Amino acid sequence: MCGIVGLFHPQLPSVPELGMLRRMGDAVRHRGPDGEGFHAEPHLGLGHRRLSIVDLAGGAQPMATEDGAVLVCFNGEIYNHAALKRELEAAGHRFRTRSDTESILHGWREWGLGVLDRLKGMFAFALWDRERGELLLARDRLGEKPMLYGLLPDGTLAFASEMAGLLALPAMPRRLDPAALDDYLALGYVPDPRTIHAGISRLPAAHFLLLRRGEAGLPAPRRYWQPPRAGMPAPADAARELAARLDAAVSAQLMSDVPLGAFLSGGVDSSAVVACAARAVAEAGTGPLATFTIGFDGPEDERPAAAALAARLGLASHAEAGRVDYVAAARDQAAIFGEPFGDHSAVPTLAVCRLARQHVTVALSGDGGDEVFAGYRRYRFHSLAEAVRRAFPAPVRKRLIGGLAAAYPKLDRAPRWLRAKSTLTEISLDAALGYYRTVCKLHEERRRGVYAAPLRAALDGHAPSARIAALMAECDPDDALLQAQYADLHTYLPGDILVKTDRTAMAVSLELRPPILDHELVAWGMALPAKLKLRGGFGKRILREALAPQLPAELLWGRKRGFADSIGGQFRAQAATVRTRLTGGVMAESGLFDVGALGRLADEHTSGRFDHAQAIWQLLVLEGFLARQDLAGVAASRASAPVGA
CATH class of the missing domain: 3.40.50.620 (HUPs)
Structure with a gap:
């Protein structure tokens, strides 16, 4: 496993500073403590931190073809590299190492972009073809290995395995994206291609970026693999x-x-x-x-x-x-x-x-x-809920079941079988919105209730559910389970x-x-x-x-066990610390939140009448992020689309 960093300017032939690449590499050193390598030439700089796994002596990177015309920085493992090597050698390619990295170099020369279809494994890599003047950034099909990128003010594309590699560059913009913040509080993470910073993106799984020397602008990522969107007949055994x-x-x-x-x-x-x-x-x-x-x-x-x-x-x-x-x-x-x-x-x-x-x-x-293989309990619930939805016309379902949901009390601390408000609400909605509610950590009314007015205004029209609904719509409409799995994938x-x-x-x-x-x-x-x-x-x-x-x-x-400790009790035991961190310091100074609402959230959890453990955890994590980013005093009202500075 390794860390990748790099800089590319398609139009300016200047050579990136090795010192800048080293700063980026040092920021991801934990990904590869066993070695480092850097390369700089007109238009391009590459850096690599190596965790030695295969071919300990011969796998140093950046790795180049024998003539030096193609270079690659690679993070991951190619599990079928031995088979690829045999095929490529039969086609006349000469390998100099046992490293799986080399199969990418020769595969590119033999198949071009078709190499992506042949790789089996987890990977993110940057490949530079000097003769073609092309830089390829690619990520594996499921998103096991990361690739982040952003544009510097002078038009240089910076890319790295982790956010720290990009933020090692003083010129990298650090503007909070309000939509990403809302997604985080809704889902517990920022989904691709967004990151919390408006100027930094994640390359989505199963996608690549192909940039060319001399061409202006940043091309859109392109997909090279698609998971199934319809089922197949049951295999015989x-x-x-x-x-x-x-x-x-x-x-x-x-x-x-x-x-x-x-x-x-x-x-x-x-x-x-x-x-x-x-x-x-x-x-x-x-x-x-x-x-x-x-x-x-x-x-x-x-x-x-x-x-x-x-x-x-x-x-x-x-x-x-x-x-x-x-x-x-x-x-x-x-x-x-x-x-x-x-x-x-x-x-x-x-x-x-x-x-x-x-x-x-x-x-x-x-x-x-x-x-x-559909192990989450929410898949079973979604399938049952969809069966109920299909038994009632939408107007009846929304009026009757939705009315019951509105009237039913919210019983956070009651036994599970008495907590029917969420279930009724989800069944009253269409399938995609109903499934979104099962994966949503903080529903809209809870999130918007703790936002300051400028942040609410910046989020007008944004819906974290839209991405999930669009994905589910791509699948077979008669396979509710596959729709949910496809969205999660x-x-x-x-x-x-x-x-x-x-x-x-x-x-x-x-x-x-x-x-x-x-x-x-x-x-x-x-x-x-x-x-x-x-x-x-x-x-x-x-x-x-x-x-x-x-x-x-x-x-x-047997019964499934959970891989985590109880967090709600800890938040009650440390109630004073929790309240201080949620309502003071960077949370108050950021201008993003209604600190009075945050205080009420903390007090309700401390009283034991409500369980706000997940919300408090996410807000505490956000507080730690804001403190680390030194974003105190940045008010939501200071930006229209991105929030912060």
Whole structure:
């Protein structure tokens, strides 16, 4: 795993300063502590920080072709690079290293943009073809590896693996985007292609940018891969085929010249990956696989189930108790993520990454199983809600069920079966808006209630739900489950899950690989009929059935545990600190919020009458970000579109 930085001016032939590239590289040093490399020539500068995984001696970057005409800086792993090498050598190409990076160079020369269709893996790279005068920035199909970019005032394109690499440039604009801020508070993250800064964008998953020397302006990103938007007939023996596909994906991702282990939570997804990896390692005779687990005391503790499975499979097991001060941890999120990030499970994820890094450089994870095979509870609810919607004409549903929802009291602290207001509201809405409400962290009335008037005015017409609705509309209208999965694959997976795992792992220089996100497995799994994914009250039905010969029934069919500690109680225990941070300092000085409303939010949570834990966490994270960015005193009224300066 590595860090990429670069500068490109298509029209000015000046040579970028190496000192500037080094500052950018130093800002992402944690992504690659094992080495660095820089290159500068007219129009272009490239920088690379390396975490050595494959071909430790020969994989230094930037890497060039033998004649020096094509260079690449690459972050990730190409799991089929050996097969590509054989094909390219048969076509006359000569390889000088064992590194997977070199397959990109020769692949570009042989296939041009078609190389993107041939790469299997997780990647983000910058490739410069001096003869063609073309710079290619590309990102993998699911968004496992990041690529951010922005324009400097002189027209230079700056790009980097993380926000810190861009903000190392004093000239990089730092203007808060009000729409991104609203998206963050609605969803818990800023979805692609936005970032919290109006002048900085994320290259979306499965997209590339192709820039040419001499051409003015920034072209729009172009898509090169699309997940399925309609289902397929059920395969004859879907469970057996899934088991074979998962075995192949896991085996491909075991390539490494450094120690490799796996995360193990005791849940279905990580257990599936570990079981496949353990079998592959045993067959190869490469030694036992190490597993890593973080758990929290109480009934949700994942350590006993993980230890039992590790013992059953004959694996080394490393586990620690998670002890987290979330009030303090909120301040650290901006340093890790570069912008506000509201998934509080990032805190224990960082802890398990630290544990793993004490023993290995590469770890496998089970990420992706819930999205690909419909494991989230919200998928079951959405499918049921859609069945109810289709039983009632829209006017009746909105009038009758919507009326019930309006009249039903909000019972945040009541048992789940009494909290029907949200359920009724979601059913009364159309499918896309109903699903949006299930993934929304802070609904519009809550968000707008804490905004200052200038920020509310700047957000006029912005709806975080619009992106999800547009994505769901691209899918088969008769497959409600696929619509929800498709939306998550473009928003929640790359914006939350994969950002969380990439940044926390890279913060401790650990490479994390999720085999379930093999793009061919993803396309096959998502296109399965809904009945193979959701049935009998269980999500991931087909995955559970595929693993039945390998894993114990209590693990496959038992209750899912959560990977996080309770945060609400901590916020009540530290009520004075929470209130001060929400209503004073940068939150008050920014001009973005109604501090009186923030105070009432904190007081309602402290009283125990309401559970505002998620809102408070996101606001505390935002407070830490604003303090780190030194945006105090920046009022929303000072800008029309972007907020801040």
